[in-house]
Amino acid sequence: MRKGILFVDDEPELLRGIRRSLFEMTSEWDMEFADSGQKALEVLEKAPFDAIVSDMRMPGMDGADLLKEVAKRFPSSIRIILSGYSDEKMIMKSIGQTHQFLAKPLNGKELQETLARAFALRDILTDTKLKTLISDLRSLPSLPTLYQELMLELQSPDVTMQKLGEIISRDIGMTAKMMQLVNSAFFGLPVHVSDPMHAAKLLGPVILRALVLSVQVFSKFDRVDSCGLSIEKFTNHSLAVASIAKHIAISENQSKKIADDALIAGMLHDVGKLILAQNLPETYYKAIACAEDNNITIWEAEQSTIGATHAEVGAYLLGLWGLPDRIVEAVAFHHRP
Known part of the structure; x- marks a missing residue:
């Protein structure tokens, strides 16, 4: 089944580059291009897309605002941000509604592989409601005692990354989210990180505190009974x-x-x-x-x-x-x- 992808960027040259680099996929993918967030929403009103790939910094509606709107209207769509910046405010703004982050300048092969991998995963599940539910998840629930322990530690003036890493490494939900964040293009690491302790140290207490207290990427498990x-x-x-x-x-x-x-x-x-x-x-x-x-x-x-x-x-x-x-x-x- 053909997949539909909408690419959004205010730089025409970048959109042309994407079109050229993905030309060989035109037999499998239907690709549309928009030069602003508002135009992207107009295109989406006509038909939904399997994936939306948007630049972060654009005049008017930026990528984070666009994907936030896409998440509301089309929650099952795969949402990917392109960014050449590692601005902390941008990370906080986009983290809830973005599935993956890719770095600019864009590598055409990496983009193709990322999309192909995401589409292959979509075919694992046949239930549309289940796909939508999973695509809409911002976080995974954590053990209440560990969640409370993390909250207290983050608010302590003597907080240490060693202690934060230990708490996170004992919780499944926190670890999964940490792996997503620290391996994103925002941090520009040359290799992927799969050690929770190391991941916590790389993020640092300031970003971790903002993620937990402001963006609320971690949540308590409340369905035990x-x-x-x-x-x-x-x-x-x-x-x-x-x-x-x-x-x-x-x-x-x-x-x-x-x-x-x-x-x-x-x-x-x-x-x-x-x-x-x-x-x-x-x-x-x-x-x-x-x-x-x-x-x-x-x-x-x-x-x-x-x-x-x-x-x-x-x-x-x-x-x-x-x-x-x-x-x-x-x-x-x-x-x-």
Whole structure:
């Protein structure tokens, strides 16, 4: 099925460059171009697009404002920001409504690969409502005790990055969001980061405080009673799998990078359960009951009850957020390699 992409930039030369670099994809993609945020909205009124790729700094309506409006009107669309700046205010403004960030000057191959990867992930899920739900997520819920601990630490005059990193590395939701942020083009790192402690240090206390207190990229898990999922058991299981996965990688003489990726993949392998339990609590309760009553695995019960497994849901979100393919694939196929 053909995919539709809308590119938005006030620089005509950049739009022409995108058109040239993606010419070979015209057999698979329908591409439209707009030179302002307002014109982009006019184009979107005629037909929705699978993805919107917008420059950040534009006169009038900037990229963050445009994607905020797109998120409201077309929540299932993939939203990507292009930026040559690492301005903190811009990061804060765009973080909630943007799935991925790409750096300028634009690399045509990177853009093509990013879009192709995102479209491939969309095909994992067939349920439109589920795609929309996941695309609209700003954050993942955190263990209430860890969330409160992080809030108190951030407001302490003696806050240390060591302590913040320790708190974040014990929480699945916070870790997933951190990986999205620190690996975005805004930070311009030459390699991807998959160590939560290192990620916290790179962001620093000022940005972390703004993200948590102002932009609210972290949130408390508040559906414990209605969904049937024990967040404490879930967290302990995820941390145990993370530790074992990293240990196996080290014992197989893999590099630190692969060992760190194994840790993150292990920690996030069940993140789809968190998404389903928080956003579809009654439905997920039925899936858990179905697994217990029929003596089947939870992923089989999810498939029959929801139409998708937690592995597919988790992989879709992590891929949408731009986490490395190795981690996304490990999450997607951890039940069916």
